[in-house]
Amino acid sequence: MKIVILLDSSGTNSSEKIKNKNIEVLPLHFTFPNGTDMLDTPKEVKEKNIIKLISEGVDIKTSQASPGEVENKYDELLKTYDHIYHIPITGNLSSMLQTAMMVSRDDKYIGKVTVYENLNIAAQAIEQTALYITKLIEEGVIETPEQITEAIKDYEKSMYIAILPGDLKRLTSGGRGKKAVTAVLNLLKTKVLIKWEAEPKKEAMGRTIHSIMERITKVYHDNYTDGYEMVFVRTPLTASKIYEAARTALIEAKVNFSEELIPNIYTAHAGVDTIGFIITKTI
Numbered sequence: 107m108k109i110v111i112l113l114d115s116s117g118t119n120s121s122e123k124i125k126n127k128n129i130e131v132l133p134l135h136f137t138f139p140n141g142t143d144m145l146d147t148p149k150e151v152k153e154k155n156i157i158k159l160i161s162e163g164v165d166i167k168t169s170q171a172s173p174g175e176v177e178n179k180y181d182e183l184l185k186t187y188d189h190i191y192h193i194p195i196t197g198n199l200s201s202m203l204q205t206a207m208m209v210s211r212d213d214k215y216i217g218k219v220t221v222y223e224n225l226n227i228a229a230q231a232i233e234q235t236a237l238y239i240t241k242l243i244e245e246g247v248i249e250t251p252e253q254i255t256e257a258i259k260d261y262e263k264s265m266y267i268a269i270l271p272g273d274l275k276r277l278t279s280g281g282r283g284k285k286a287v288t289a290v291l292n293l294l295k296t297k298v299l300i301k302w303e304a305e306p307k308k309e310a311m312g313r314t315i316h317s318i319m320e321r322i323t324k325v326y327h328d329n330y331t332d333g334y335e336m337v338f339v340r341t342p343l344t345a346s347k348i349y350e351a352a353r354t355a356l357i358e359a360k361v362n363f364s365e366e367l368i369p370n371i372y373t374a375h376a377g378v379d380t381i382g383f384i385i386t387k388t389i
Contacts, residue, residue, distance in 0.1 A: 107249065110187040111239055112179070114171065114202060115146040116195035116371040117232025128187070128243070129236050132179050134195070134202065134371055135169040143169075151370050161343050161378040168374050170195075170202040176209045180219055191254050192221045193235060195371070196228050198304060220251040222258060225304040230337050230366055231267050234386045241389055264334075265386050266325060267302040268309055269372070270318055270352075272344070272379025274298060315348060319355035322383050326361050330385045336363035337386075343378040352381055 114132045118124060124131075133145040136156060144150045146168075151157070160166055171179075183190050192210070197203040203224055210219040227235055238261055242248045248257055271277045299318050301309040310321035326336060338356060340349050356363050368382055 107188045108186075109189045109191055109243060109251070109254070110183050111236040112183065112190050112192040113232055113236055114195055116199070116202075116369050117193065117227075117229065117236070119367050119369055120148055121233065121366060123237060124233060127237070127240050129240060130179075130183060132171055132176065134171055134200075136370075136374065137167045137169055139165050146370055156370060157342050157373055157378060160374055166374050168200075168371050170200050170205055173205055173209050176206055177212075180209065180215060184218055188218070189251055190219045191239070191251055192219065193227070193232055193258070194221065194224055195232075196302075196304075197223070197225050198306065199228070199375070220255070222255065226267075226302075227258075227262055227265065228267050228302045229269075229368055229372055229382060229384060230339055231265055231384045231386060234337065234384065234389065235261060238387070238389050261387065264330075265384075266330060267382070267384050268299050268322065268325075269302060269376060269380060269382040270297060270299050270315075271376035272341075272348075272381075273377025277376045315351040316355065319352055319359075323355060323359035323361060326385060327359070331362075333388055334362070334385055335388045336361055337384040338363045338365050339368040339382040339384065340365070341368055341373045341378045341380055344381060345379050348379055348381060 110128045110130055112130050112132060115134045118131060120131055133147050135143055136146055137143050144154055156166065180190055192206050194202045194206045206221045209215070210221045235258055239254055239257060242257055248254055296311050296313060297315065297318055298308055299310040299321060300306050310318055312318055338353065368380060373380060
């Protein structure tokens with residue numbers, strides 16, 4: 107069975123890592139205040155200068171792919187593959203999961219499309235998961251959609267995802283992470299580290315990056331050293347002071363990490379000064 111892993115654009119910046127792999131991407135959408143809409147693709151984001159507009163305070167919203175777009179993507183991929191394994195954006199950020207599950211129940215997709223009920227895996231952790239699964243498939247360790255589901259469930263048990271939003275008010279403006287940060291919204295100078303899971307929760311808070319990084323490095327060394335790697339993510343416009351302080355702390359703490367840009371969807375939700383830390387088993 108030839109299986110393709112389908113992500114949406116919340117899970118990857120279409121990095122070099124997924125090229126030449128059986129991994130495909132379904133674009134989500136950005137919506138401007140005047141109601142115009144664009145796809146979240148590298149080309150469109152660059153041409154419309156989306157990240158700069160977000161940094162200037164333009165109220166850009168995000169939205170899911172429509173049922174028709176999902177169906178078209180499924181039809182396109184099934185011309186090449188026997189089965190689609192779809193890992194959408196988390197259900198606590200978007201209705202994309204529910205839409206994908208609804209479309210996949212159409213008779214023509216029964217036995218040909220599996221949608222993972224993603225409630226925990228966010229940002230580059232989705233890409234890391236896809237790379238992990240494709241590696242297991244290539245090695246012949248797993249062969250069926252059912253085995254993929256079990257492998258993902260096992261993989262996410264030891265996963266750690268935390269974000270430090272650049273703009274708390276932006277994050278809560280659409281209910282995004284509201285439960286995790288509402289209690290500290292009045293502390294305008296406080297930085298809040300949010301551990302992302304089915305119910306996001308406050309992991310740490312402080313007035314400086316240094317205090318937040320102490321928590322991150324402690325979590326890493328206490329639980330995730332041997333056999334794990336960290337992806338340190340930021341936006342293209344994250345302030346150099348924030349980026350350098352976090353990066354220096356990781357280096358000084360001897361954390362094994364790589365760096366990537368966070369998917370644009372998260373920049374729209376949490377602001378350009380957002381950074382994040384994703385720890386997974388080494389692929």
